[in-house]
Amino acid sequence: MLTSLRSDILADIDSDDLRVIIISAEGPVFSSGHDLKELTSAQGREYHSKVFQVCSEVMTLIQDVPVPVIAKVNGVATAAGCQLVASCDIAVATEKSTFATPGVNVGLFCSTPAVAIGRAVPRKVAMEMLFTGTPISAQDALLHGLVSKVVPEERLEEETMAVARRVCEASRPVVALGKATFYRQMAQGRDAAYSTASRVMVDNLALRDGQEGIRAFLEKRKPVWTNSTEKAHE
CATH class of the missing domain: 1.10.12 (Lyase 2-enoyl-coa Hydratase; Chain  A, domain 2)
Structure with missing residues (x-):
């Protein structure tokens, strides 16, 4: 999934026609982060290193590409999924969306998500999220700067596209x-x-x-x- 996302972001990056990228998902989960089945000891240290290297590349790529990247969030965003939201330039979320870094609860502290989240929200908010794994609401995410805007579910498409169209009006x-x-x-x-x-x-x-x-x-x-x-x- 990370490799596919990286390829999609890079696909038309040199085209003048590309003006904005929107990352969204179908279903009740925006992104639940890494598949823990890939992180068992059976996969080995080398594979684990590759997983987190590619993840870091995707997160930095989002901020390095020359066009704005918008997260269109309708549902749960946890761990690396929350990191993905924090890495995007703009994030529009529905009222039912929640955000969490629950890795500490399964013995895997969300250290890489903390890089993006710690740069998006106040330190003490980030630390509480990281130490407890407790989800925060969309309104709290807005209050702390993790998302840009919170809208009713039925207006998510309209509001996200309005932001995208405004971006497209600029040089x-x-x-x-x-x-x-x-x-x-x-x-x-x-x-x-x-x-x-x-x-x-x-x-x-x-x-x-x-x-x-x-x-x-x-x-x-x-x-x-x-x-x-x-x-x-x-």
Whole structure:
């Protein structure tokens, strides 16, 4: 499943037509994480290492690809499934969705999910989730920043697509530049982050779409994006 997800994410990543990725699931479970049958001692340490390597690659890929990735959650998201939600750029969840890191209850602390979850929610919230395995509600997930929006089940498709369509209205190279910069500066200290972001603002202004957006605003019209990384001037 992880290998398939990685392949799907990479499939059209170089296409200018790809503007947003939505990850969703069918049934009452968004993702319950790893199949514990794959994690018994019979599989061996080498196989276990491969499982977690691929999992880490998928989670980092979601944040490294140049388009926004939206989690469309309708149901249970536990362990690596909760990690998947935390790794996405945006998450829209239904009111019945729940989120948990229950690994501690089966003797397998959710250390890799903690990487993404610990960067998405306050530390003490993450620690309570990790130490107790107790699920949190969609509203608590919203309160703590694990998801972006909570909606009734019947509006999940509508609300998710509304976000996706809004993303598609923007310039792809500008969004790609902004996403990469956001994650880069978040890993830096304040002063370094401002230095990074200031340089990128200048780079953004040098893009054709950067100048087109400003002209369109001043001329009170809709911008016409080129969706290329061409420079507006040398």
